[in-house]
Amino acid sequence: MGQIMDEVIEDETAFVLRLYSGERKNLVPILQDVCDRLGYLPRAAMERIAEHLAINRGEVYSAATFYNQFRLSPPGRHTVKVCMGTACHIKGGQLILEAWERELDVDVGGVTRDGQFGLERVACVGCCAMAPIVVCDDVVHGRTRPTTVKGIITNLNEREHDIRGDSGQGD
Amino acid sequence: MSKVTLTIDGIQIEAQKGEKVLWAALEGGIYIPSLCAVRGLEPPFAACRLCFVEIEGRGIVTSCTETVADGMVVYTNTPRVKRLRRTAFELLLSHHDTDCSSCPGHGNCELQRIASRLGLKLRQNRFRPVPISYPIDSSHPLITYDPNRCILCGKCVWVCNERGSGVLNFAFRGIDTVVTTFFGLPLADSGCNSCLECAAVCPVGAIALKRDVRPPRS
Amino acid sequence: MIFEEIRDRAIREWEGLRNSGRPLILIGTATCGRAAGAMEVLERIERELGERGIDADVVQVGCMGHCYAEPLIAIAKPGYPPILYGYVTQGTASQLIENFILGDDPCLEFALGALEENELIPTIFDMPRFRYERRILLERCGFIDPQNIDHYIANGGYSALVKALEMTSDEVIEGVRRSGLRGRGGAGFPTGEKFGICREAEGEPKYLICNGDEGDPGAFMDRAILESDPQSVIEGMTIAAYAVGALHGYIYVRAEYPLAVERVRFALRQAEGLGLLGQDILGSGFSFGIELVRGSGAFVCGEETALIASIEGGRGVPHPRPPFPATSGLWGKPTLINNVKTLSIIPHIISKGADWYSSIGTEKSKGTAVFALAGKVINTGLAEVPMGTTLRDIIYGVGGGIPGGKRFKAVQIGGPSGGFLPESMPDIPVDFDSLTEAGVMMGSGGMVILDEDNCMVEAARYLLDFTQRESCGKCTMCRLGTKQMLNILEDITNGEGRLEDLGLLMELAQDVRDGSLCGLGRTAPNPVLTSLSYFRDEYEAHIIEKRCPALVCEKLISYYILPERCERSCDACVGSCSVEAIYAGKGGVKVIDQEKCVKCGICLDSCPPQYSAIVKLSPLSLVPPEEKKPEKSEEGDG
Numbered sequence A: 001m002g003q004i005m006d007e008v009i010e011d012e013t014a015f016v017l018r019l020y021s022g023e024r025k026n027l028v029p030i031l032q033d034v035c036d037r038l039g040y041l042p043r044a045a046m047e048r049i050a051e052h053l054a055i056n057r058g059e060v061y062s063a064a065t066f067y068n069q070f071r072l073s074p075p076g077r078h079t080v081k082v083c084m085g086t087a088c089h090i091k092g093g094q095l096i097l098e099a100w101e102r103e104l105d106v107d108v109g110g111v112t113r114d115g116q117f118g119l120e121r122v123a124c125v126g127c128c129a130m131a132p133i134v135v136c137d138d139v140v141h142g143r144t145r146p147t148t149v150k151g152i153i154t155n156l157n158e159r160e161h162d163i164r165g166d167s168g169q170g171d
Numbered sequence B: 001m002s003k004v005t006l007t008i009d010g011i012q013i014e015a016q017k018g019e020k021v022l023w024a025a026l027e028g029g030i031y032i033p034s035l036c037a038v039r040g041l042e043p044p045f046a047a048c049r050l051c052f053v054e055i056e057g058r059g060i061v062t063s064c065t066e067t068v069a070d071g072m073v074v075y076t077n078t079p080r081v082k083r084l085r086r087t088a089f090e091l092l093l094s095h096h097d098t099d100c101s102s103c104p105g106h107g108n109c110e111l112q113r114i115a116s117r118l119g120l121k122l123r124q125n126r127f128r129p130v131p132i133s134y135p136i137d138s139s140h141p142l143i144t145y146d147p148n149r150c151i152l153c154g155k156c157v158w159v160c161n162e163r164g165s166g167v168l169n170f171a172f173r174g175i176d177t178v179v180t181t182f183f184g185l186p187l188a189d190s191g192c193n194s195c196l197e198c199a200a201v202c203p204v205g206a207i208a209l210k211r212d213v214r215p216p217r218s
Numbered sequence C: 001m002i003f004e005e006i007r008d009r010a011i012r013e014w015e016g017l018r019n020s021g022r023p024l025i026l027i028g029t030a031t032c033g034r035a036a037g038a039m040e041v042l043e044r045i046e047r048e049l050g051e052r053g054i055d056a057d058v059v060q061v062g063c064m065g066h067c068y069a070e071p072l073i074a075i076a077k078p079g080y081p082p083i084l085y086g087y088v089t090q091g092t093a094s095q096l097i098e099n100f101i102l103g104d105d106p107c108l109e110f111a112l113g114a115l116e117e118n119e120l121i122p123t124i125f126d127m128p129r130f131r132y133e134r135r136i137l138l139e140r141c142g143f144i145d146p147q148n149i150d151h152y153i154a155n156g157g158y159s160a161l162v163k164a165l166e167m168t169s170d171e172v173i174e175g176v177r178r179s180g181l182r183g184r185g186g187a188g189f190p191t192g193e194k195f196g197i198c199r200e201a202e203g204e205p206k207y208l209i210c211n212g213d214e215g216d217p218g219a220f221m222d223r224a225i226l227e228s229d230p231q232s233v234i235e236g237m238t239i240a241a242y243a244v245g246a247l248h249g250y251i252y253v254r255a256e257y258p259l260a261v262e263r264v265r266f267a268l269r270q271a272e273g274l275g276l277l278g279q280d281i282l283g284s285g286f287s288f289g290i291e292l293v294r295g296s297g298a299f300v301c302g303e304e305t306a307l308i309a310s311i312e313g314g315r316g317v318p319h320p321r322p323p324f325p326a327t328s329g330l331w332g333k334p335t336l337i338n339n340v341k342t343l344s345i346i347p348h349i350i351s352k353g354a355d356w357y358s359s360i361g362t363e364k365s366k367g368t369a370v371f372a373l374a375g376k377v378i379n380t381g382l383a384e385v386p387m388g389t390t391l392r393d394i395i396y397g398v399g400g401g402i403p404g405g406k407r408f409k410a411v412q413i414g415g416p417s418g419g420f421l422p423e424s425m426p427d428i429p430v431d432f433d434s435l436t437e438a439g440v441m442m443g444s445g446g447m448v449i450l451d452e453d454n455c456m457v458e459a460a461r462y463l464l465d466f467t468q469r470e471s472c473g474k475c476t477m478c479r480l481g482t483k484q485m486l487n488i489l490e491d492i493t494n495g496e497g498r499l500e501d502l503g504l505l506m507e508l509a510q511d512v513r514d515g516s517l518c519g520l521g522r523t524a525p526n527p528v529l530t531s532l533s534y535f536r537d538e539y540e541a542h543i544i545e546k547r548c549p550a551l552v553c554e555k556l557i558s559y560y561i562l563p564e565r566c567e568r569s570c571d572a573c574v575g576s577c578s579v580e581a582i583y584a585g586k587g588g589v590k591v592i593d594q595e596k597c598v599k600c601g602i603c604l605d606s607c608p609p610q611y612s613a614i615v616k617l618s619p620l621s622l623v624p625p626e627e628k629k630p631e632k633s634e635e636g637d638g
């Protein structure tokens, strides 16, 4: 996704803020919606949110940095989340994570240099029976092995191809 | 308001109903260490875990959260109390820049005071130091902020939001928790109104007045 | 609409589906099914039905708990009993359509069993596991469409609410109290008592929160219920709200469960649409609304005071109790907070009575317990057994034992706040008090089974790593105590531990347990304390011999190719190695360059089973000195 233009940040944030009143309890839901739309929480968005809720911008930052789900920097085009829950761990989740790190040449928490892939760890997606689990762009892959990494990447690229093919011009 | 009578370390103490054991003890001249407690703040922050006492029938509790009751019997120095507060104290020091000589709080530091009152060592070696190396913020004309000396008692955050301009807040979490400004902006650019209350409440040398700055009249 | 009309219509719809004369295909599309490929199977089924112009009904259902056999589909064809099929692929789906739906071969080779008594084949309830199971909460899961409230109503849903609304709130509370129900969120607090405290508490308005955070890694019971039978949670919440006098409720679902969020949101709208939620419910004068709140990824937010702080709009940081939420919770108002399972059992208790409920389970732990079985067990998935069932019956009876003929070593129960129960305690009854006595916690019901290939020190390190990451950072004991414990455990798994570390670890664990502010810190040491008391020998092997008995700890093991077993001309391992650490040595025997090896274990997977030439060795000193890699000649060749 990369860096997002200021106008887009402004528009998307304004869009979300129209859905919520200025009550303090809306802070986390607003952060979630903005993060869903932009992929991360840019500084300008947080400032707008603070204004809307009439709270100090530091409080917005404080909440945004507390939760795992909120990113402060742009994500990769695809997000790969490797489950590090107990069941996945005892079935070799760490080896899976390391295999992804090697394959993508990026440390967990980072984004590849070309911006294609972001690699994250996630604490249990509740599919423990299918461990070890990898979630790629919201598709859950069960019973993965270090050797299935390449296949999942190919699969992602193909799906992307399909989507582009469908919409004609792509993006 | 009515009063209650409790016994702390064998001494009878009268306290206001609703008061916390910590303040009743301190008022009665009995020392209990604490870093994070603010009198009257509800709910109490209860984060530093130094103010442990043992109460008959209740066991080990933090005195800053425990409300006094008539006939309550409190001990501030049982082996269990000593052990817990020593552990908490040493844990705090394991994530703290303990080079006291270069600290602006040197000589006026609650950690030093607690160490000398309780006979604890400032240089502990039970726990391995947890690396901490934030940049020091000296952008502000009147104060410096050294996060490496911060013990996360939360007093500055509370006072800044209560009486100041609300620029200080906790950010991140767990071992990475830090008191900071919006996106870590230098204090000088943060919107701070220089009330200097934070420096006044900081129990250590993390937020300190720059040399030659006179403390505010409060 | 009055309830009788709603129910009659629902029953008509349900019966219409079952007796339509058309084949009915149920497919489990809860998250576990999806992970196994259920959506692809669904797509295939729908496409083939369409292409062949077959008139059949396809209904998406939730999770039946047989997650090991996902994707699951059930086919009810007139003239046959409804049959459940497991491990369904797109291929089997096609075959079933071809041979069973169009033909008359029910393809019993793919069947797990029938879903009703019949002459043809045994039912799934004849499986040995159902000798131990008793399904109450899970009864409907996987059998009804979670997105169709009529299915719920036709199967008895919402009649408990109707009954409760005719009772006084005190009668409802008394019923819950007499049932002996204890909270399923972890601590096992008596639910009726909590209702009573909240009812009596001063302050208006009162709130109700359903805790669906389910943060324990390895637990997925609440997810399964929210995805498979969301109306039962909504009905339970509404009855509880009526009992304590709450007007507004929140259902907090963790962010990692997008499907549960979607299904609950949909279910709320359906309940509102029928007047079962909202203003003046069923004309009773009682009003109650529910708002869905998504979590944002913080384990500590499962803790009730942190959860409340998070809903109020900030950092999910706990505060000291008392005051307990029942007297002072959301915005300082009395707030009833209960787990998903606690609330969804309430309708059953109201319908069937307190005596019925208290007849199940043990003296002090009533009812059933829902467990998520995961890890090294054959039947991974959900199980519901009466409280007091032994560990052995759960793992072997329901779970089918350990795969691959391996030896059972321990079970990690209750998530990171729970602990380990060793193999030596198979007959411990699983209920709140017996577990507490053994030093572990029921938690919300995750059970991860470990076998001989799992290292207990590593497992404890893993759990501490989790709690350390998830500590909110507020209190000293938890923020730094978990970090220091983790440091020690990392030293030990890295082969750098010292014997005196074990004493310090024990001391620290006790102090963090007794001195932390909230339940996260207070329970975080449990995995350390239980593994130290039941598996001390493993700690000592790591420290004294630098040996990991289970061959897990990376720093203490090497991968080694047994020359006498290596096939020489086979190149599988060489090709598989991602770091080019394997080369052909003398006579073509493959050798692992220990310096280069990153211990990813891929070569071990790739070595054909008939050779099984690659082994793990610990301590490192077991690896014979390596022969030198013939660099010169290779360069010459290239």
Ligand SMILES: Cc1cc2nc3c(=O)[nH]c(=O)nc-3n(C[C@H](O)[C@H](O)[C@H](O)COP(=O)(O)O)c2cc1C
Binding pocket: C182, C183, C184, C185, C186, C187, C188, C189, C191, C211, C212, C213, C214, C215, C216, C299, C300, C301, C302, C303, C304, C305, C337, C338, C339, C340, C342, C343, C444, C518, C519, C520
């Ligand atoms: C760290 C921590 C995490 C918790 N996570 C959950 C959770 O995911 N789900 C839950 O129902 N209760 C959880 N609890 C327990 C809740 O604080 C609370 O006791 C529970 O929701 C009460 O419901 P019950 O009475 O129905 O058990 C957690 C507690 C702690 C200390």
Ligand code: FES
Binding pocket: B033, B034, B035, B036, B037, B045, B046, B047, B048, B049, B050, B051, B062, B063, B064, B065
């Ligand atoms: S003063 Fe009680 S915990 Fe800090």
